[in-house]
Amino acid sequence: MDNNNENGARDGAARHSTPRSPARTNATPSATDSGRHRSMEGDGAADGPSQLSNAAIKRRRLQERHQALRKRGRTPPSVFSRRNRSRSPNGAPPREDRRSRSPIQPRRSPSPEAPRQRKRPGGGARQGLADRETLRRRQEERERAEQEEAMRTSQQRGVADVVRQHYNAVPERGREWRKTESKIKGLRSFNNWVKSTLIQKFSPDENFVARFEDTKDWANDSQGPPPAPEHKLLVLDLGCGKGGDLGKWQLAPQPVDLYVGLDPANVSIEQARGRYDQMRSGRGQRGRRPPPAIFHAEFYPKDCFGEWLGDIDIIQQVGIDANVGPGGSIMASRYGGGGFDIVTSMFAIHYAFETEEKTRQMLSNVAGCLKKGGRFLGVCPNSDVISSQVSAFHKKRKEREAAKAAEPDGPEDGEVEEDDRAQWGNDIYRVQFPGATPEDGVFRPPFGWKYSYFMKEAVEEVPEYVVPWEAFRALTEDYNLELQYRKPFLDIWEDEKNHPELGPLGDRMGVRDRVTGALNMTPEEKEAVSFYHAYCFYKV
Ligand SMILES: C[S@@+](CC[C@H](N)C(=O)[O-])C[C@H]1O[C@@H](n2cnc3c(N)ncnc32)[C@H](O)[C@@H]1O
Numbered sequence: 122m123d124n125n126n127e128n129g130a131r132d133g134a135a136r137h138s139t140p141r142s143p144a145r146t147n148a149t150p151s152a153t154d155s156g157r158h159r160s161m162e163g164d165g166a167a168d169g170p171s172q173l174s175n176a177a178i179k180r181r182r183l184q185e186r187h188q189a190l191r192k193r194g195r196t197p198p199s200v201f202s203r204r205n206r207s208r209s210p211n212g213a214p215p216r217e218d219r220r221s222r223s224p225i226q227p228r229r230s231p232s233p234e235a236p237r238q239r240k241r242p243g244g245g246a247r248q249g250l251a252d253r254e255t256l257r258r259r260q261e262e263r264e265r266a267e268q269e270e271a272m273r274t275s276q277q278r279g280v281a282d283v284v285r286q287h288y289n290a291v292p293e294r295g296r297e298w299r300k301t302e303s304k305i306k307g308l309r310s311f312n313n314w315v316k317s318t319l320i321q322k323f324s325p326d327e328n329f330v331a332r333f334e335d336t337k338d339w340a341n342d343s344q345g346p347p348p349a350p351e352h353k354l355l356v357l358d359l360g361c362g363k364g365g366d367l368g369k370w371q372l373a374p375q376p377v378d379l380y381v382g383l384d385p386a387n388v389s390i391e392q393a394r395g396r397y398d399q400m401r402s403g404r405g406q407r408g409r410r411p412p413p414a415i416f417h418a419e420f421y422p423k424d425c426f427g428e429w430l431g432d433i434d435i436i437q438q439v440g441i442d443a444n445v446g447p448g449g450s451i452m453a454s455r456y457g458g459g460g461f462d463i464v465t466s467m468f469a470i471h472y473a474f475e476t477e478e479k480t481r482q483m484l485s486n487v488a489g490c491l492k493k494g495g496r497f498l499g500v501c502p503n504s505d506v507i508s509s510q511v512s513a514f515h516k517k518r519k520e521r522e523a524a525k526a527a528e529p530d531g532p533e534d535g536e537v538e539e540d541d542r543a544q545w546g547n548d549i550y551r552v553q554f555p556g557a558t559p560e561d562g563v564f565r566p567p568f569g570w571k572y573s574y575f576m577k578e579a580v581e582e583v584p585e586y587v588v589p590w591e592a593f594r595a596l597t598e599d600y601n602l603e604l605q606y607r608k609p610f611l612d613i614w615e616d617e618k619n620h621p622e623l624g625p626l627g628d629r630m631g632v633r634d635r636v637t638g639a640l641n642m643t644p645e646e647k648e649a650v651s652f653y654h655a656y657c658f659y660k661v
Contacts, residue, residue: 280571280584281385281424284472287583289388293363300631305549305577307642310631311650315500315610316467317369317630318623323498323606323657324354324463325375333374353378353416354462355439357490359425359483360384360469364393367400367418377416381435383423394420425466426473426483436490445488446481447599458660459490466499468653474586477568480596488600491660497602503609503654504590507572508562510552514543515560549577550649567592576649602658609654611647614640 294302299309325333329352354377356370361382370377382393397420403412419435431441440460444450449457464487473483487497518539544553553573564570570587574580594604608616617623618633627633633640640647 280475281427281472284583285385285387287581288362288384288386291389291579293392303578305579305646305649306631307640308549308646308650311610311614311640311642311646312468312500312653313365313369314623314627314630314632315613315650315653315655316366317372317626318613318617319498319500319655319657320366320369320373320465321623321626323496324356324370324373326352326354326462326494328352329375351376355379355460356381356463356465357436357439357461358382359464359466359486360472361389361393361420362386362467363389364396364420366465366467367393367397371400371413371415379435379439380416380418381433381439382418382420383425383430383433384420385422385424387422390420390422425486426470426479429482430486430490439490440492441486441489443485443489445600446485458492459488459495460492461490462492462495464490464495464497466497466501468500470499470501471585471588474568474588474593475571477566480568480593484597484600484602488602488660491602493660495660496605497658497660498656500610500653500655501588502585502652504564504587505654506609506652507552507587508564510545510562511543511554511558512560512562514545515541515558515562546575547645547648549645550652551575552652564589564592597658601661603661604656605659606657607654610650613655 300306303309332351352375354373354375356377356379358366358380361384364382367380367382370380382390384390384393397415397418401412401415421433421435423430423433429443430436431443440458442457442459444457466487470483473479491497518541522539541557542554543558544551546552551574553575555571555573558570559565564587567589568586570589571584572587573582574585575582590607597604614627614632618627628635631641642650
């Protein structure tokens with residue numbers, strides 16, 4: 122929760138989106154400066170004879186001073202040396218620059234092709250000095266840029282490490298505990314149902330859906346052609362955690378051939394692998410049923426938002442296209458593409474929004490891995506909820522401040538200023554911003570808006586970042602990802618609770634009371650789940 126980090130990240134984002142022009146670091150005289158010179162020269166030309174002789178006297182004195190300095194072996198200050206000096210780190214001109222300028226301005230050569238004639242011996246040496254000065258300045262600029270980059274990387278690493286360590290430390294308590302002992306079992310079941318619903322609705326491809334529709338027709342009319350061989354899905358899960366969604370993919374309507382799970386938390390990856398092995402061997406199954414046929418799966422520790430995924434063997438084998446994104450060619454977008462049918466990221470993409478760079482890296486990975494027609498599906502915090510909570514927070518704060526200011530005795534010194542760090546939540550979840558937030562709830566620029574998130578039994582004050590939805594959606598267009606679906610969690614329930622399969626699935630998962638039909642969640646749990654929404658993009 123430190124302000125420095127917050128600002129650093131936001132600065133980093135701004136820097137990335139608008140690269141600083143090298144010209145701005147040179148002390149090239151500004152328009153105002155040159156204007157000032159012109160008017161000084163003009164003053165002399167327009168003045169009467171007495172002022173002209175004054176100017177001549179001044180010039181002579183200056184020449185005498187230069188000659189005296191040369192005799193003592195010192196180089197007289199040259200207008201070029203002043204021009205060539207770089208600005209101080211905060212952008213202010215160096216001290217000498219702020220002093221009044223000498224009116225004597227030798228004309229610069231108009232073009233590089235017509236070099237100025239050197240009048241004095243030693244001019245070449247001075248030219249060499251000027252070049253060395255340029256080199257030194259460039260070196261300084263390079264070093265400063267490297268330092269800034271290192272600072273940014275270490276700040277980003279810092280947050281990524283906190284997140285990784287946190288998830289590594291979350292204990293795996295087992296299915297039975299989650300179903301019976303957990304204080305948030307209603308919320309857990311509901312979140313799992315939403316993820317299953319997303320998988321059921323959006324994982325099948327067009328051919329599968331069409332075939333499914335067709336087989337229904339053929340069932341009534343047995344004349345139909347034999348079904349085409351079935352294509353099985355290749356699935357990539359970014360931020361797969363402990364493998365909690367493996368069972369949901371096992372139940373996907375269109376069978377899965379390959380599941381690749383990636384997550385930076387290495388302990389979680391081990392647990393996911395263990396879970397998969399258990400599923401494959403049939404251990405832990407109730408009854409003595411033979412182990413089910415299950416897809417092939419691979420798991421690797423990986424930062425999916427800070428790094429390119431192309432160095433993972435299985436990703437390369439399936440196919441990843443490096444030419445996605447704003448710089449990609451039309452040919453690449455038409456004929457290129459990755460090999461995965463599905464990229465999914467459940468409760469994870471908010472970690473990418475630390476910087477624009479990470480967000481774009483995440484999108485390059487998603488779009489690079491997806492084939493044309495592939496789906497990117499997931500769930501994350503809903504920025505509409507965050508924006509309305511933040512603006513409501515500021516509204517209330519201002520009302521309190523106004524009430525205090527209007528008290529008959531007037532406020533005590535410093536009493537009116539309220540804490541402007543937005544926060545809200547209840548017994549089971551809490552959101553806290555460590556620094557100032559926009560009063561209108563609109564997050565600009567859209568990256569680096571860090572908050573601390575707490576969820577009972579699951580997340581202990583972990584830094585997350587707002588995913589400003591409209592900015593995100595605009596960015597996805599650069600990667601040929603087209604939004605198909607976006608819905609807040611509780612609206613998904615309202616839409617699907619009467620669906621012939623998804624409704625009963627909710628019953629089996631314990632989402633609703635079979636007798637009353639009401640959701641099995643406390644009001645606090647309902648508020649906590651309404652923080653999220655689900656989405657699905659198609660790769661076009
Ligand atoms: C709330 S958990 C969700 C886990 C799983 N997707 C699920 O729904 O159960 C968030 C996950 O995001 C992962 N994560 C955080 N930063 C990540 C990154 N840079 N790349 C990939 N995953 C990341 C965490 O390690 C954690 O496992």
